[in-house]
Amino acid sequence: MSQTDTTEVDVQALEQEGEIAADYIEGLLDIGDYDGDIDMDVEGERAIVAVVGGSLDELVGKRGEVLEALQELTRLAVHRQTGNRTRLMLDIGGYRERRRAELTKLGTDVADEVKQAGEPKPLAPMTPFERKIVHDAVAAAGLRSESEGEEPDRYVIVYPA
Secondary structure: OOHHHHHHHHHHHHHHHHHHHHHHHHHHHHHHOOOOEEEEEEEOOEEEEEEEOOOOHHHHOHHHHHHHHHHHHHHHHHHHHHOOOOOOEEEEOOHHHHHHHHHHHHHHHHHHHHHHHOOOEEOOOOOHHHHHHHHHHHHHOOOEEEEEOOOOOOEEEEEOO
16 A cells, blocks of 8 residues: 555544444433534544533533543444544533633743743643643743643643743
């Protein structure tokens, strides 16, 4: 298979992951008697499945903890059917999108603070998804950041230039 063929195969594989994940989530919604529509997309190198509508806060949980657990279960369901690990992302009720905006702003604000003070600044513990967004925002602001600590208490430190 040539290099140009792999892109098409990857998109098809990601779409298949999305289909499997959507079926799995739909089953969970039915069991829990939740109303929600499922949207699927492929963004970059991952499938994204979003549940929209209804009152879905219980499926997000405090600080997204239930959402993270559901995402892991969904990834396991996809892995069980495909035999491949997946980087599938699950969003419920727009939580991840809102969180992405909040964390991008946090990363930018902390970078400005560190530029002014000239001192490193540690942030509160975050999930891997949250840390990546902060790292990206800090890098876009021209500073360096690193993750330290052990899960679930792993956190970001922003360093001056």
